[in-house]
Amino acid sequence: MKLIIDAMGGDNAPGAIVAGAVRGCREQGVFPVFVGDAEKIKAFVPKGFDCRVVHTDDVIEMEDPPMSIIREHRESSMGKGLALLKTEGDAFLSAGSTGALVTGASSRVVFGKTRGIRRAMIASVLPLSNPVLLADSGANLSVDAEELVQFARMGSVYMQKIFGIASPRVALVNNGAEPTKGPEIYREAYALLEDCPDINFVGNAESRDIPLGFCDVAVCDGFVGNVILKLCEGFGKFMGASLKEIFAANPLTKLGGLLTKNKFKDFRARLSSARYGGAPVLGIPKPVIKAHGDSDENAVAAAVGQAKFFFESGICGAIGEFAAKDREENI
Amino acid sequence: MKLIIDAMGGDNAPGAIVAGAVRGCREQGVFPVFVGDAEKIKAFVPKGFDCRVVHTDDVIEMEDPPMSIIREHRESSMGKGLALLKTEGDAFLSAGSTGALVTGASSRVVFGKTRGIRRAMIASVLPLSNPVLLADSGANLSVDAEELVQFARMGSVYMQKIFGIASPRVALVNNGAEPTKGPEIYREAYALLEDCPDINFVGNAESRDIPLGFCDVAVCDGFVGNVILKLCEGFGKFMGASLKEIFAANPLTKLGGLLTKNKFKDFRARLSSARYGGAPVLGIPKPVIKAHGDSDENAVAAAVGQAKFFFESGICGAIGEFAAKDREENI
Numbered sequence: 001m002k003l004i005i006d007a008m009g010g011d012n013a014p015g016a017i018v019a020g021a022v023r024g025c026r027e028q029g030v031f032p033v034f035v036g037d038a039e040k041i042k043a044f045v046p047k048g049f050d051c052r053v054v055h056t057d058d059v060i061e062m063e064d065p066p067m068s069i070i071r072e073h074r075e076s077s078m079g080k081g082l083a084l085l086k087t088e089g090d091a092f093l094s095a096g097s098t099g100a101l102v103t104g105a106s107s108r109v110v111f112g113k114t115r116g117i118r119r120a121m122i123a124s125v126l127p128l129s130n131p132v133l134l135a136d137s138g139a140n141l142s143v144d145a146e147e148l149v150q151f152a153r154m155g156s157v158y159m160q161k162i163f164g165i166a167s168p169r170v171a172l173v174n175n176g177a178e179p180t181k182g183p184e185i186y187r188e189a190y191a192l193l194e195d196c197p198d199i200n201f202v203g204n205a206e207s208r209d210i211p212l213g214f215c216d217v218a219v220c221d222g223f224v225g226n227v228i229l230k231l232c233e234g235f236g237k238f239m240g241a242s243l244k245e246i247f248a249a250n251p252l253t254k255l256g257g258l259l260t261k262n263k264f265k266d267f268r269a270r271l272s273s274a275r276y277g278g279a280p281v282l283g284i285p286k287p288v289i290k291a292h293g294d295s296d297e298n299a300v301a302a303a304v305g306q307a308k309f310f311f312e313s314g315i316c317g318a319i320g321e322f323a324a325k326d327r328e329e330n331i
Numbered sequence: 332m333k334l335i336i337d338a339m340g341g342d343n344a345p346g347a348i349v350a351g352a353v354r355g356c357r358e359q360g361v362f363p364v365f366v367g368d369a370e371k372i373k374a375f376v377p378k379g380f381d382c383r384v385v386h387t388d389d390v391i392e393m394e395d396p397p398m399s400i401i402r403e404h405r406e407s408s409m410g411k412g413l414a415l416l417k418t419e420g421d422a423f424l425s426a427g428s429t430g431a432l433v434t435g436a437s438s439r440v441v442f443g444k445t446r447g448i449r450r451a452m453i454a455s456v457l458p459l460s461n462p463v464l465l466a467d468s469g470a471n472l473s474v475d476a477e478e479l480v481q482f483a484r485m486g487s488v489y490m491q492k493i494f495g496i497a498s499p500r501v502a503l504v505n506n507g508a509e510p511t512k513g514p515e516i517y518r519e520a521y522a523l524l525e526d527c528p529d530i531n532f533v534g535n536a537e538s539r540d541i542p543l544g545f546c547d548v549a550v551c552d553g554f555v556g557n558v559i560l561k562l563c564e565g566f567g568k569f570m571g572a573s574l575k576e577i578f579a580a581n582p583l584t585k586l587g588g589l590l591t592k593n594k595f596k597d598f599r600a601r602l603s604s605a606r607y608g609g610a611p612v613l614g615i616p617k618p619v620i621k622a623h624g625d626s627d628e629n630a631v632a633a634a635v636g637q638a639k640f641f642f643e644s645g646i647c648g649a650i651g652e653f654a655a656k657d658r659e660e661n662i
Contacts, residue, residue: 129569231562
């Protein structure tokens with residue numbers, strides 16, 4: 001398996017990216033193609049390690065507009081990496097800008113969507129009482145009902161193949177349980193989802209239900225999804241700070257903190273956004289993993305394993321199949 | 332001060348509503364007008380207590396569509412209560428359906444908005460590291476940029492007058508800090524908010540910032556607001572259940588739980604959605620408080636105090652003033 005790696009994306013690039021990928025690729029028997037500043041990359045590749053380095057000077061920064069990947073930054077490490085994925089790669093890994101990654105992956109100029117898929121999305125897995133795939137979690141700020149249905153189906157396939165859930169419970173994020181709730185697009189999507197034989201649609205999820213195990217896939221537009229994703233993150237930080245304060249209050253609570261230290265450590269690890277690794281881009285014909293921007297060496301090594309599992313899972317093929325049917329029906 | 336009370340709205344109506352209101356009105360020197368099933372109400376009013384009871388058989392249930400308050404349920408305890416507010420009341424309190432309450436309060440047929448205000452909203456206060464007013468928190472599922480600006484100004488006035496914050500920090504909920512982020516309506520609202528001399532606009536808030544004290548007022552449409560409000564609630568429940576599990580794990584963690592019990596109790600109370608009482612309906616010329624659906628006697632008694640404070644705060648007048656200016660400018 002040939003994994004294309006954007007060596008320059010992320011807060012800790014290229015050091016942690018290259019070192020992590022070297023370790024991950026060794027463990028997984030994956031051949032890496034690093035894209036980015038060749039000299040800097042080579043500084044982190046051990047002597048004798050089998051890989052390829054494709055040089056480019058250009059990098060997409062977090063502040064660059066997503067569209068720049070198909071314009072001035074087409075030759076960036078991310079843009080060039082996606083082009084390599086198209087011609088010869090099996091999977092692609094980047095810790096760079098999410099917006100640019102989805103834009104580049106979606107655009108025919110750089111990579112291109114699966115035929116029949118209307119919008120590619122980014123799908124993060126929330127580490128709550130159960131893993132919940134948030135589909136979309138930030139790529140498409142406005143969508144129509146049929147796009148929401150495709151998000152639901154892609155998310156369902158992902159949770160089947162990656163988490164081994166036979167019949168993932170798919171819910172539509174909404175402001176009430178009744179089918180008549182929500183903006184028009186959500187009401188339309190509700191009716192369409194009820195009629196999907198390939199989806200285990202469990203109805204609307206009010207967001208209070210999401211942390212409590214109501215569904216395996218939560219479907220919404222990318223604006224709402226981004227709000228959910230980041231609010232979970234913020235709430236986690238807020239809880240962490242609050243716990244610290246509680247345990248630091250006096251000698252007795254300090255002792256209480258000591259006695260429960262390991263359990264809280266486990267709990268924090270369970271809630272860590274790193275727990276389920278990077279987020280897949282779905283709706284494109286090859287696996288793309290968006291690693292967290294702050295990924296360290298360990299996270300990158302884990303993401304290599306994730307990319308391999310994704311590649312071998314058959315997800316892209318399964319999405320291609322239903323998309324082809326959607327396409328036939330719409331012709 | 333004459334407070335109109337929907338005696339039939341909420342899970343614990345009429346018992347907890349009437350008993351709580353009797354206590355609250357006694358404490359605050361407020362005269363209550365109870366609207367609902369007269370016989371049932373009177374069963375909870377102590378002998379000699381000075382109040383008025385206005386009878387009606389009809390009640391709006393949670394499942395009833397919001398619009399029913401201006402149609403088949405105009406004579407419900409909520410509909411009739413709002414009509415009484417218009418003619419003679421100083422403030423109104425209900426624990427019934429939020430949708431029906433905002434619809435009735437907004438509609439000229441039942442009550443009616445403040446002149447110059449485009450949409451009335453419901454504004455919940457989130458009990459996070461600081462109190463954060465969520466404006467709108469569920470009434471208006473789709474809005475335009477100017478409506479968002481009015482939400483910002485109404486929210487700012489509320490936090491000034493009720494929480495005594497001289498210059499409330501107002502943020503726009505968005506998927507990134509940059510002014511170019513988000514759906515078009517949010518980008519337009521950003522530009523308008525920057526030009527508002529009466530608002531201390533601190534820019535976009537990614538939702539991860541909201542629990543961590545970034546702003547005093549978080550502005551968004553009611554769909555996103557509802558997602559935030561309920562996700563905070565769900566996350567709180569999830570944390571509560573998780574803490575229970577951690578402390579129950581073994582004898583040592585049980586001891587740890589005992590040693591920190593009081594601190595965690597305080598913490599839970601700080602995060603309780605009841606901490607800041609009911610949510611105000613803003614954008615109408617008289618104070619309306621929506622108490623939680625599950626309000627008990629204590630919550631209702633507290634809501635009476637809240638309604639009195641709201642009445643005396645001058646918020647409705649201050650909103651009326653800027654709305655009148657908006658109206659002149661748009662004529």
